[in-house]
Amino acid sequence: MAVSxxxxxxxYHQAQTAFERGRYxxxxxxxxxxxxxxxxxxxxxxEIKTWLVTAYEAAGENQRARELCQQLQQHPHRETRKQNRRLMGILSAPRLIRHSEWLTEIPDLTQVSEKREKTYARYESSSKVAPPKPVDLSPDPYQDVQPDLGFVWVVLAGLMLGIGAWAWWG
Known part of the structure; x- marks a missing residue:
């Protein structure tokens, strides 16, 4: 059977996934x-060309991104023109100076996530046994609770005083 x-x-959806994973x-x-x-x-x-503008910019191809964005401002579809006018404002904004001490470098985790996906796939395909049910190890909130008898003692003391006062006056 031939694959279409x-x-x-x-x-388009494959490209979006690649973009979101940093594969510009x-x-x-x-x-x-x-x-x-x-x-x-x-x-x-x-839509596809607007994503291409964003991919160019993310890949550091700023000039190509601006040129395509400029062209898309003349696109027949109204929403595309509107989006690209906004995008052009962002692309044309002056670059801020960023000091290295202000930035946090994010490590490349693509190999880790790919390895994890392969491990899970292998586990799912080879595992016939259901995984064990999780055990709740949280402490029982009622384990160390002592009954509060203070209220009982107050009521008993009140009754005793009442009975004593009634016997005295009565």
Whole structure:
């Protein structure tokens, strides 16, 4: 059975996933393939190209991002034009100076997450035994509770005083 080629929508979603995982080059390549398959001057084409602008910017290809964003401001789809006008404002904003001590470097965890996904997949496929049920190890909130007898003693003392006063006056 022959595998059908991916549609523009499928490629678009693959590119979004790649972008969200920080794989900007892969996202650019997949978005470019999707654009080749999508009908021109449609809302979907505008969305895909807007994501391409964002991918270019994330990959450090600022000039290409600005040029495409400029073109999209003339797109026939109104929402695409509106989005890209806003995006152009962001792309054209002056860069702030960021001192290295202000930044926190985020380590690349792509290999870790891929390894974890493979481990889980292997566990799921090879495991026939149900995982053990979790045991609640939290302390019993009623284990050390002593009954509060203070109220009982106050009532008894009041009764004794009442009976004593009644016997005295009565």
């Amino acid at each position: 080629p991916p549609t523009a929508e499928e490629l 080059g892969e996202s650019i390549q997949t978005l470019t393939q999707a654009i080749a398959l999508v009908e021109t001057n449609t809302a979907l084409e505008g």
